Amino acid sequence: MSNQPNLSNVVIAGASSGYKVVANPSTHAIFQNLESMAGQGNHWAQIAVKEICSLQSGAIKNNVYVSSFETKNQLEKLTLFLPGCKVHVLKRSDGSFFVHHVEMSTEYKAENTGNTLSGMYEVRKQLGKWSANPSKDGEVIELSDKPIVVISDGYEDPNEAAIDCANHASEAPIGGGSFAVEQDGFNMHFHKGVKIGGLRNIQQALSAESCPELHTSALHLAHSMASAHSIKTVCWISQAGGSGVLTQAMRILKDKGFSFRDSNHHIYFSHLTTNLGRAETLAKDLGFKFVRQTHKVNKLNLNEMIGGLRFGGDITSALCRKRYDPNYTYVQLGSDLAQGTNSNLKTIFTLSSSTAAVTAAIGLGGTALAVPATIAMATAVAGAGKSLFKAWLPERYRRLTSKL
């Protein structure tokens, strides 16, 4: 590839300042199409155009959605994973960027999408059921003076995600509880895909902040979080594997130099299945606030114990908090450690040799009949029936208690 300028190439960014971003004629035509869609209110096209133009700043080293490797002729080859497209870029020796190929995703074609793309949704109750509708411009809507945003795990249907997110938001210690959720509704960042992290995807659980499968969704969320920066109070709650998307989004914001220290934005991790320690560290670095309880995990759920806590991550998390939070006393630290590690020890020791209990806890199927039998046994032995039921069958437990 020659470094001499090609007269048919077009400068799409950086003409007057920063590094030039240049495209060949065919790629320029695609870029113009993206700009047109962005002008018509297409949110994912707006993100894609913005990120392509931001190459002019040259700050692409730590960008999590960029894969980079050296080529022979002192050119660096980059691939940007953006919503709706994959952009292939060459970084020249003079620092300028040459966009030589754009792959458009068929998923984002208008006739294919329906309402099932990853992004921000507004969730309200409609005729007795939760209904998720795409948010205008992908931004957080101020449904109340303390809007709630729930980052969902992987689902195919945003309306099913809304049901589970509503339950988690209702139980969270931030946001106003079930009354606020029912009365005002909430925002939901929907992640289209399979379940994130946990025991089945341990690599993703351990390194969610750089996982490629979460790039597009995390980029959407990062843009939504950045645009919500001006809202005084926002409650960010991750639902199960949504912690992975939130972790990567916070990494993107940190790399861009964002800070929420001057805001009253709070974070809470509900039943997370990705690394708690990393998530809390990023949140602390960005200046998010925590209430006393920063997370909730079912100790009998191996997806959360291994994927989220890594068998002791809550201890590390509590110790880290003692270091950076001047209001967190040693008495509170001791209380949190005792409560977090000892509350279920008796039950765990009683059932530790039970294969049925372990397989039921990680939900691998085939032992559905073993679960009620194990709960009955645990009730007789340790009096832990209700907590086991809630730990192993949380959705059935919620459905049952909603009828009481």
Place this chain on the structure above:
Amino acid sequence: MLFLHSLKFKEVQGPQILVGPEISQGKDHVFELDNTKFNICIPRSNTKVSAESRTWTGKFQSENVSFELARTGKPEWNAYVPLTRHWDFFGPKFTGKFGNVTLSLGIIRPKNEGNTTSAFHPRAFEFFMGDYLTYSFADVMQQGSPQWKAPFKWEPVLVGGIQGVKFSIEHANGYQGTRYRCMACPIADKQILYLEARLFSHTVSSTDGENTIHDMASMDKLIDDIFDSVKVDLSPEAAAQQEAAMEGLEDRSLVKEYPPLKWDKTDLQVL
């Protein structure tokens, strides 16, 4: 019967024929509101999602039940929702879930009590349905344009001798993977029985790069059977209201065709 279908042990390629609950697995549910009797045959929910299922049977009076906002944050319509269901639909055995159907049965009424028009009058009922659809769907946007269009496939039907209607609500861009099937009929001057079923299919990535959806015929069959099972027996008071509203009308039928409403920025400003 569907347990083996619900387990996911293998992947499949391409669109599949979905299977799910059938009306033969349903039970009759009877309830009364203001002495008007309702009867519907409906299967139990089969979903693993923690969706709330309501089944309120018995005799109720309007002043004793809780009419909530039909849509959070919008006060123009109220709804009492005594029955909801959520069903998962599956592919072949051991392939897992590929779609779902959610059904709500509600009694809806406009908040504007000063309006003296009776929902039993055919023109008034058509107006109420258009107003309710605008209230529910007109301001839902996707990429700067209204996401939904309604009503489609408008079909007047008789529900227990009452003039009612079936129709669909579909994506404005023609996408069929998410859509609504609805049925409605007036049951009092200011009350409408309204059933709304939301049908959803997972998207399927084809080898040619174009996305498609699964075959949703079994979902439509279930909804058709449930709608056909609905029976309404008006109370004497409601029957008298119906007669008073129809008095003097030569043609008591609803319009045969009702084109989709145009929802643009003007409508949104009114809302």
